Amino acid sequence: MEVSKKLLNSVPGCVDDALRGLISCSPGLRVLQGHRVVLRADLERIKGQVALLSGGGSGHEPAHAGYVGPGMLTGAIAGPVFTSPPVGSIVAAIRAVAYAGAAGVLLIVKNYTGDRLNFGLALERARREGVDVEMAVIGDDCAFTSPRKAGRRGICGTVLIHKIAGALAEQGKHLQEIFQIVTEAAARIGTLGVSLSPCSVPGSRPTFQLAVDELEIGLGIHGEAGVRRDKMMSSDQIVKIMIDHMTDPVSQSRVNVKSGDSVILVVNNLGGLSCLELQIVADSAVRCLEGKGLQIERAMLGSFMTALEMSGVSLTIMKSSEELLKLYDYETAAPAWPPVPRIPVTGQTRIFPCVPESTQPKELVPDVKRVQVYRHILENICKTLLSLEEELNELDRAAGDGDCGSTHARAAQAIRDWISSGEIPSHSARFLTTLSHVLLEKMAIQSVSDGCCKSLAE
Template sequence: MLSGVVAGAVFTSPPPGSILAAIRALTDAGAAAVLLIVKNYTGDRLNFGLALEQAKSESLSIAMVIVSDDCAFTTTSKAGRRGLCGTVLIHKIAGALAEEGRQLEEIVCKVNQASKLIGTLGVCLNPCSVPGSCPTFHLASDEIELGLGIHGEPGIKRTKLTTANEVVKMMIDHMTDPSSQSHLPLSAGNSVVLVVNNLGGLSCLELAIVTGSAIHCLESRHVVVARVVSGTFMTALEMSGVSLTLMVSDDELLRLFDSETRAPAWPATGRTVLTGQTRLIQPSVEETTVVKTFENEASEAVLVRHVLQNVCSSLLALHEELNALDRAAGDGDCGSTHSRAALAIQDWLQTQIIPASYTQLLSALAKVVQEHMGGSSGALYSLFLTAAAQLLRSSSTLVSWADAVHAGTEAIKRYGGAEPGDRTMLDALCPAVKELQKLHSCPSGGEMEVLERAVQQAELGAQSTRELTAQAGRASYIDATRVSQPDPGAVAIAAIFKAILCALRSRP
């Protein structure tokens, strides 16, 4: 790829003397000619241009190409489009041509043609900071910046944080909008090379999610993704962001892109067209009848629906609180996992009639939780619901429900390996179950009082976990002196019991 590189200070063009020294070093090493590949910034153009003129005065064979692949601006100024990550593709193409022994004039012509087929757009969640300085701009926690550069400068649009799929679609729509002077012409049937570039602070997981979203977005527009590379190619220090680069390609450009290189950081790339090879495999789902209205449901089914909706709403409202509690003693996702379960159950409620059999109801909910909640919580809740379902085959009285909850709790203890006192969900669940067992001897009309006491016991049990030393789960690996908040799993259980009680009190 490159035979030499000249670095300036952070976010600053190198001085002409350094550039000229690099040109001379390459010439002394036997280079027949030198091509300067420069990103389109005023300082770079001036300093590299000055070095080029000085090199020419020494009768050196030299040329310069300017890369301007930025698709951010709807109207362009005299400064033109900035040079961004598309420059890396020019490095690859020019290097491949040079390796083949092409003449300087031919290389310049071909890379200038390729530059017109490249577009880049960046987005970030957090800005960067020049070492020793404050962030270059500020974003709220729910905002993203679109169309920013690689030197920490703000973008051209600020919008609300949303999903990766929506952000990627917004980026590609903006890059290819014909009404924008800086757009990349892209049509259905075109073949592209896709570069997903980490601007510095993204994790591999986040980068992979964006890559998948970009591939599917392009394929939905009937664009052929011929090649894709994902990684850290051109950063803005520690910026938490990503840029997408597209190069409309033909057989010749793909051949040059695929050319072997000894550059150690260049990723190993496949040489097959990606489009048509990707498959997103979803868990198998039994065919169901989609029902949009439930006016004719029995009153008991209406009550069940009301209870489930209330539980889901309560868990969704606790999303951030549970995550915060879990960050202190686990991996910080307890609220997220419970929210996934709640959202999945809400989706299920929108398409399903409540089964007449409570065994079927709990079994169906167990399957939803198992498929969508994930983690140990998903497995434990699914075990609970599956075991509880068996106790409701022949009876659905409140006493039967008490026995069902007890059976579910025993299943969690049996398979999870924890006991009350281990600082887990059981510390809220077991006291509530013990109280519910009093339904066996409860006088008629006193059932709601038992349920109220069960909720109180669950809440007291959850709060008691502040004083307990974790013996199970991720919190057991944490220094006990650092764990001073209630266990998030126990808090979630108490919230579920309270939501059920509130729904029963406000039954439709």
């Protein structure tokens, strides 16, 4: 396997360059001199409040530095790609917020050995210096029904903890109260991912291999092995498998929800999935959860915790409550937090009724023989268009985007569906008008610049 192409200046400096890019475009953030630490620019405002620090290996952008700002994290410590940050940088971040007058520090750490070790050592050093520090370890992975000795991995659900803890800190809650609420909230969260392709650390080959017709369920955000591989399937099918696995009553890692419960849903792009696919997955997830009788109070759709360029998606479900919803809805200026509407998803009307056309009087005595002629002509046209689909596509590839034949095949299928409906009028003007409406509705119009041909709808 070849080394993947990436837009970098250098492999060793990629994390520093990325942090500079974030800081340059985010006036509310600053970098701590000599360290890969991002802090709020208004650090003086945290005096008397609990400071929140998180972080981990880079490559999960916008996590974690994108969640630094009022209402979320006070700072984030970045390690090399997929590698925990050094103890010295974590200690430097703790000292910076303590010097600014923080009334205690909460470290929010994903459950990985390196992160727990380095943040834990930093916590011990800070406590020896007299700083009041606690560490909340987040493990929200639902992949393994019987968690291994290390426990559940920390993945996208950690972002929800950033939000909840940030709201509590802004409200002036003390350290132990925030720590307790965050710990209880973390137990209500579950996440599961699925990947269609691997990712690759800059300068290296892909972390694993998947056949072109395979996907992997339950893998980690660094490319760690999942729980099963399957053949490619539809969005509805894979989402059902994921949610069934996440809510399986026999699983020790399940999200403990039942019909009638309220939840927050996060549909997270693992890095390389197209927006089109992500929205399709989101639709599948909303329908699946509502089909189980769950009330979706809020839904987030986007890239929140990625795995470099991995083509995949994770679903996070959090069992919500009135208090947690208030904390979730609390204002934040963190650059990566999306503008989520503060209204329930379930129960909304999702379709605007179409304004009907002005109707024309129906034919009193349809001409059956004329309709039969129309059917015969249309059937021959459709048969010809369908047989020429690939030939027309090939011609279009030389001058356009290669979809001319597919576009006309869609038109042919739409006409056939119309024929099957039995609604063909015999009056010639009404016949042509109705046919044009069928094509305009079902057949995308190609641009003239494609150079092959315009659609029948023109």
